[in-house]
């Protein structure tokens with residue numbers, strides 16, 4: 001039996017050490033190639049991921065889905081570990097204090113098969129953790145999504161970068177109805193903000209979010225009360241791979257989720 005809770009916390013500690021060592025060095029942001037997920041790999045991404053992989057590999061029958069190194073290990077492994085070593089690397093590079101490490105353990109082939117998830121805010125050390133069948137915590141204390149149901153009061157995390165005109169049109173009705181649209185640049189941590197009620201929703205309807213970005217935050221937010229679907233209300237069922245991209249609509253509760261979907265359906 002693998003003690004995933006302690007493995008994930010140890011991995012997060014090691015990533016924190018990498019970040020703390022490289023934070024104000026030029027070496028940390030040195031560009032050393034392109035990761036399997038398509039983004040530029042910086043030194044900090046690579047070193048953080050190597051720490052996680054080294055630790056996780058010792059646990060035996062594991063398949064790895066890692067943003068920088070890609071996919072490795074047997075396809076029929078008992079466990080799949082989904083890793084984004086630094087989510088929000090470009091914030092790290094620019095000195096914007098919003099980035100995290102994100103690790104999820106899956107016992108199956110879908111996002112819903114996540115059994116353990118950890119996201120650590122590498123700026124302040126806040127650590128979000130959840131296990132399937134349990135509840136979600138921040139620094140050990142239970143967290144819950146917001147109870148807000150009124151769309152006009154809602155603050156939603158929505159990534160609209162590199163959005164095409166048809167997608168902008170599809171979001172027009174929604175964005176003109178809400179109190180505030182935000183995007184902080186690290187999806188895993190934004191999903192945790194949804195989990196703890198700082199955001200009322202979390203959306204990417206551009207079809208661009210990746211499994212490495214969402215796997216951990218998805219379990220943490222769901223077990224804190226969040227409701228998720230694709231942009232049309234269907235179940236999320238992306239292939240568990242580095243390259244897969246999809247859309248997601250997450251909300252703090254069922255009523256708000258239905259209202260967001262209604263606005264998306266209404267389009268412009």
Ligand SMILES: [Mg+2]
Nearest residue numbers: 067084086087
């Ligand atoms: Mg990353």
